[in-house]
Amino acid sequence: MHIMEGFLPAFWCIVWFAVSIPVVAYGVYKMNKLVNKKREMLPILAVAGAFIFVLSSLKMPSVTGSCSHPTGTGVGAIIFGPAITAVLGTIVLIFQALFLAHGGLTTLGANVFSMGIVGPVVSYLIYKAGMKAKINFYFIVFLAAAFGDWATYITTSTELALAFPAGGILNYVGFFSSFSKFLEVFAITQIPLAIIEGAVSALLFKYVIEVKSDILVEMNVLTESLVRKIRGLAA
């Protein structure tokens, strides 16, 4: 999902920076407030960030015969919300742009938008909807992480199609023709990886609930009674 260094025209680099910078700035503000007020959140914040670090470094083979990687942003989005997750995602993207020539500094804005913003927002909305619908919590995490991952790659395809519409003119036909081509590269490859990401995210949540459920209650991710219910089911 990383758009490579230089592979967006300057105009679109600026557009995506303009969209992403305010969100990341808001995320930094929220993160500072959270950490100053509740010091005990720091380790779980580190775990959520580390999870993005691990998952986004694993390039896995897919059914299409090419390799791609999950994003790992679902867990952070559910616990801390999309804005703080955008900050965590940005850190990972800068690291990969500088040391791995993976993604790039000019395309950082676009990559932050897809992986740090749209993915976490989708995860967060699915988590909220799932909690309202009262389905199994681990299944909610699975859906949130899997669709967040998938949304990230659809966003990348959109960003590329906007910058490179077929025929060189940005109109409905040109956009969708290019969009489908980029989707072909990303979307199908990503389906199995999104499923794995969802499953692994659910597993991480199980361990967080096991060892540190009070933090999830404090962040209003789960209610006390739901934690007892999940533990009761798991015991």
Next chain:
Amino acid sequence: MSRKLEFIVIAIILIFAAQFFYMSSTTHAEYGGADDKPEGVIDQITDGAYKPIAKPIWKPPSDEIESLLFGLQAATGAIIIGYFLGYYRAKNSFESDLGIQKDKKLQRDEKIQT
């Protein structure tokens, strides 16, 4: 402690792995990075007219170095996750052990008083 979720996750990963072994032995897929593919698509759409506006300021000099750095990235993350989950697990179990001792001591104190 139920291990249902672990079994489901392992099953998903096994299906994924089986699919990969089957596909890689029956086709000649290259398993290149999907992130590198848009380059070809962009070339095709623009007839090769688009030239990247920037180059990475530093590139890992070889695939070995690149996989080393990716490995380091994954390892760093895994250490952090393992450290804190392990820390909390041990903390919880020691606290509950101490809690039991405290209860016993309380009971003993009550007996002495009565």
